[in-house]
Amino acid sequence: MQPSEESLSVNLGERSYPILIQDGALGNADLTPWVSGNRVLIVTNETVGPLYMDQARACFPGCDIDEIQLPDGERYKNWETLNRIFDTLLEKHHTRKTTLVALGGGVIGDITGFAAATYQRGVDFIQIPTTLLAQVDASVGGKTGINHPLGKNMIGAFHQPKVVVIDPLTLNSLPPAELSAGMAEVIKYGLIRDADFLAWLEEHMDRLMALQAEDLKVAIRRSCECKAAIVAEDERESGVRALLNLGHTFGHAIETHTGYSEWLHGEAVAAGMMMATDLSERLGYLNYNDSTRVRQLLIRARLPVNPPEGMTPVHFKALMQVDKKNLTGELRLVLLKELGDAVVTSGFDDEALEATLDYFCHPLD
């Protein structure tokens, strides 16, 4: 498959790479042009492997292919699981010329990318994201890593893939909760950068949730374009890229509190975006109607708009302090100046944050 109108490019100089978006790419695309040696290790998990491993192998005709199936879930995004990839690579004598292929969602992409970033100080990798979240988020930007008991994604590297292949047909096998979780990031792009896209999403959300293929392709492509434009401006996350973290500081606190196991990342981000929206309203940036639009859209995407029961303001404040977006020890948050326009803020009114935390942590009081 050659780059065509079905593809877009992430422009990062010599680290630029294409994203191919095509129904049926899994099983039909020839990815060997992006394999520099002839050896490939396909990394997947126990859920995705049985569904798509055969089609993934078919994308590498003539290559010497090894595979490894990891356990499924964010709680396995740790050193022990990463080490299983290294064990396989070393037991099978993979050299620096090998190519790692991530077949799965964000966890598989992050952990495989980090293995590629650090195996023998860096080898090639290819991403085949099979969840909506991974397709619109992890597929662009080169962030890789694992979790630490004291914080999410605290250990990692920037490492760009050679190519990303998105087959929207994989979404047909996605559990509904994961479709929603991915939709949280899609909505995020509208909120932080693209009011027109936000309005389009309000029109099309029901069709998207019903897996209308053409609409999904539009949403995936527009999301990737949004993220690619931001990443091209700021590959190493020193500036504008921070806007992508809308809802993530609150969200990571939720994920850390729940041990990375109960809430999907996108669900935590959804609740976090609602909290950031609320804080933006308290600071006078948004009005009540704006907040309501955000809440309604998240609800239509079947996403949570409150943190988990039992989480207190004290929990949030303790966990938000070690968030990596917190650059100088002073809390920095991404907030909305208006719908479609985000800003990184610090030195805001602490009382407003307290009010937001109180409001969300005692929603029934």
Add this chain to the structure above:
Amino acid sequence: MQPSEESLSVNLGERSYPILIQDGALGNADLTPWVSGNRVLIVTNETVGPLYMDQARACFPGCDIDEIQLPDGERYKNWETLNRIFDTLLEKHHTRKTTLVALGGGVIGDITGFAAATYQRGVDFIQIPTTLLAQVDASVGGKTGINHPLGKNMIGAFHQPKVVVIDPLTLNSLPPAELSAGMAEVIKYGLIRDADFLAWLEEHMDRLMALQAEDLKVAIRRSCECKAAIVAEDERESGVRALLNLGHTFGHAIETHTGYSEWLHGEAVAAGMMMATDLSERLGYLNYNDSTRVRQLLIRARLPVNPPEGMTPVHFKALMQVDKKNLTGELRLVLLKELGDAVVTSGFDDEALEATLDYFCHPLD
């Protein structure tokens, strides 16, 4: 301390950095110009910490300094030890603006550099190498990493320091075996690139081994210049940088076989260089006189010129297969075309390698 005639520069574009070489730098140099935030974590080991931690702290006036002492030895260059650094960084809420300082030998430099490369996807670091080996080898080139049970340095990253500070006075506290181990790398630069330096070393080896300060500074500086020139040509080790691995393929096999605990890296490299020299002679590149010069110089530096007893050709061949210099599955070795001129070779006569392995593995037969 400003860059002066006591410093040289490693030229890597925007990742360029200075190497300061100065008696008494530890305790007297002001390194705050290379600290971008105001927080520092000094990583050292139980041997070096009691000797130099106070002087190291004095190099960061006005900074908020944390410290961690790791166990001493190559066998601790593993994930568990690395994780202790991450634990400390997270427990003390270090952000992306922190600076890691490696105070110690090559193990501390490699593991601290890798922690810096991967903590929150990359933070700054500074190297203060306190062994001759680290001063002439690890201080230039940005290689960082840890060992895996199946191979040395198999997990790592390229990550350049902001500055390297070499205080030759630290060599006064160095165990004699470690002085010798460092001298192996010094000799290596003469062998692979600089016949004049090799001749200078033959003249000055006894003075160097007696820790004559001015001669040591010349040797350190010339070694760093050699390595810096090679690294500037080839930062990511795709070409000429491979020459730095003279003796390392044999040497890594020795280190892996002995579990990274009995032999110092430089000792293994010394025996490995002697094996590479022998193979070079068998292939007709060197003559008997050349080999004898190498052997004599290594012996005067009190270095081993044979692998450990009990190691067999089968051991070597099994362990050399997973060496990371082995790019395509075909064995590639650095050999000497003549003294002062190295070459990466593959497709050489297998029988010559067999003869070298047999000769060194049965030295008493």
